[in-house]
Amino acid sequence: MELAQELEEIDRGGVHMLVECSPDGAPAPIDVVLVGRHPGTGRDSFALIELKRWASVAVGVRNESKLLVPGMKREKAHPSDQLTRNADYFFGENGPLKGLQIEYAGFSYLHNAHVGDVQALFAPGRSTSPYSMYFTRDDRVELHRELLRQFDSSSGATSAELLLQRMGVRNAPLLNAMVSSKGEDTVFTLRGEQKRAAAAVRMAVERLSDAPGEDLLTASVWKEDAVFVIRGGAGSGKSAIGLELMRQLALQGHRVRYASGSRAFDATMKRHVGYRDRAFQDMFVFFSSFIKPPKPRLDLLICDEAHRLRERSTNHRVPEEQWGTGPQVDELLDAARVTVFLLDGRQSVRPNEVGTVELIEDAAARRELSPTTFALQEQFRCGGSDAYRQWVHDLLGFSGRDVDRWAPDGLMHVEVADSPEELERVIRREHDAGASARIVAGFCWPWNKPKGHVRRLVKDVRIGGWHRLWNAWGDNYCEHGAPPAKLWGVDPAGIDQIGCVYSSQGLEWDWCGVILGDDMVWRDGKWVFQKGVKRREKAVKIWRVRKPGSFDPEVAGSAVAPEVFEDCVRNAYHVLLTRASRAAVLYSTDPDTQAYLKDRVGEVEIAGLRPTWENLPEVARRPRSQRGGKPQQDVLF
Structure with missing residues (x-):
């Protein structure tokens, strides 16, 4: 957007932008909140911005305190009045920044207007509050000066995370x-x-x-x-x-x-x-x-x-x-x-x-x-990103709309891995650094029961030469301390297995790798749903894939109607795609679907915006809970 370009032009790209910011209790959503560090005091600095696309305005006919905007039927509230009400709340005793030593400001930016076309903003009797500043496309030099007065060149990541937490958007998992x-x-x-x-x-x-x-x-x-x-x-x-x-x-x-x-x-x-x-x-x-x-x-x-x-x-x-x-x-x-x-x-x-x-x-x-x-209606998982929730709905076909290419919003990160090996490297790297992380997949491989008295697990999930374990069948721990499926998402040893929809429902992690299997593939502009066929390796008594597709015994049976099967598979991926609180890493086993995901996610800016544990400010790092694991003497070998 235009405001982001202005910040980049004056070397203030580290200032964070929260778009359509809606603290609970605010009179109205705030178009943009800029967050960074003040160059004079070093305090956290916040600026509330009213963004208007108006090219011209006139004094209201029915109500002179309002504005007449060409193309709009109703007279509009004056931007400074909107901004003052929001600022009084935002920076006041009931707002999210109550009790903090901060610097703050606010102004309106009419990036499509020339100053001569918006003289009604300055009509006699208009407000002269601290939030009555206006900038048009003719005032870019003055706009740059105001931004430089309010923000230095350092990152606003820590301040932005603090604001999100105090607004209740970034609730702890x-x-x-x-x-x-x-x-x-x-x-x-x-x-x-x-x-x-x-x-x-x-x-x-x-x-x-x-x-x-x-x-x-x-x-x-x-x-x-x-x-x-x-x-x-x-x-x-x-x-x-x-x-x-x-x-x-x-x-x-x-x-x-x-x-x-x-x-x-x-x-x-x-x-x-x-x-x-x-x-x-x-x-x-x-x-x-x-x-x-x-x-x-x-x-x-x-x-x-x-x-x-x-x-x-x-x-x-x-x-x-x-x-x-x-x-x-x-x-x-x-x-x-x-x-x-x-x-x-x-x-x-x-x-x-x-x-x-x-x-x-x-x-x-x-x-x-x-x-x-x-x-x-509000969204608290997936970083509080309404944009990501809507993107997932569009991607899976719930909304009936074409899915737009993902536009990073600073709350949720999405990328597509080139291989299961790359996906695992990303997830494990974040897990080892301290983030909570798991890999989940569609139910597209048979789930074999643990073998023998030691409860040895079989590497059921097989993509080329990449073979991994499903979360463990049953209620008991398995060989090498592998947790049962019901504890897979919280036991530290669960990072070594792949979770399914049944073991991940109700849980969330900072980073989640999602493998889309052959039960849902993209063909000729629509999703196609497939049931798998398995084969028995008699010598070792293990089930393997004969024909790719769904192997979920609850939904892939012949008695399940096609439309019910499709709904269940689609809903399962909705669950899996909404388990991440910061970043989702996607991969499809089907080449056409993988290409479609790549196209809809687009190029990913790896540096800076990627919410790796290393990139997160200290205030945003929530060490994962370490409780879990069965006492060593209770593990059977």
Whole structure:
């Protein structure tokens, strides 16, 4: 953009730009925030910029305090008025920079206008506040002087990272935040609709927890219940709401449980966060844990990843006659006075996952209840990058739009590796430097069970001469301390295996390598979906690939309809592509798809913008949690 070019021209390329900056509580989005170091004081320096494409303006006809802009039907607010309101908040007592010793400024830049065409900006009676400066295309020399007064030539990376964290955009990854506090402190900065949803649930729990009829499941009791549906995409903060509600209400003495359909998420919370804390571990359960309703009923049941609800509850650890006989959603509603469903339809990756808003609404209606629904729009994963989230939606075909070439936004980094070897080198280098990092892949190779009493793993993932291990089958550690799939994403030894959608759902890492396999390939301008065929190597009792494609037994079976299969594969890649918080490294095993990815990502500027551990400022480095690993004496060899 023009402003970036102006900064480059005066050797201020190290100044960071935050575009469409929207702190929670701000009167309106701020077009650009420039962040760097002040040349006089050495303090962090911030400048709020109103960017206007207007070529000319006139004084408003209906309202002289506003402006008439050719081509626009409504009269527009004066830029200095917008800027003053935003600056008063941004730099004030309730803003993200409260309490910091900083330098700050603000101005409007009309890069398409000549000064003679915008004289209405300077009409008598206009504001003379500190934010009433204007620069046009005729004022570039003065613009350069103002920028040089506000910023020196050093990098603004540290200041920008600090601002993102204080705005709640750069929240600590969910797992790191929970480990650091073990769920006992406020560790998530809830914003906007998150706050409203959490407040509504808290009020309902406090209102209903002392209601009569606690032990009887009758229609009269149901009328006292409350149901909430909180929808949002990957990284929109659904789990943050759920975990914060669990923490707050459990500390107040309420009976709370946190249910999910993910073995990886459940194991992570119990083994990694609630290490040796039985009371904390007991709060985490599965959807299938309520075949028999608890007595007394829970005050609050939080159902995370509710898109993974099943038609009925099963439990292979007990006889089939003890399995659920009715809809699983009814069991969850029976279990608590207040039930919260957190769901994202784009993360449903199995045909038998039936959790939808309509399913929950129908079940609630049978109890004469109407769910309260919240829709989360903001993005907290993937560096808080809305641009990356939209790019992934376009890439996978969810939006129906053509996918534009990726435009780096300073929040999320994307690159395409030339080979699996290169992808692994990048991910391992970041892991070894201190970042959290993993490699994930589509389910495009058979998953062989561990062999023998030592539980030896087979190198199932095979791309040319590059052969690697899948995350380990089963619940037990394997040879050389390889963790089971449910702990693969958090155990340090997991870096040596390739994860799949089932072991990565609900988790995130700084860097994530994503291998797209032959289950989804680009052909003639559209995605084509393929089921694989496997062959048996009888001598060693190992399954291998005969025909490339999907080998996910949950979705690739002949009984699964083609459209359902396509939805599941597409959703699986949506999950995998949104596991990174700073950088995603892509590679496809299919040459045509690899070429398409290369074209849509474009040339990558390796130096400077690449968020390697080495390039990150100190404030942005969050050492990965080291808890994990099975005690040596428990590993079988």
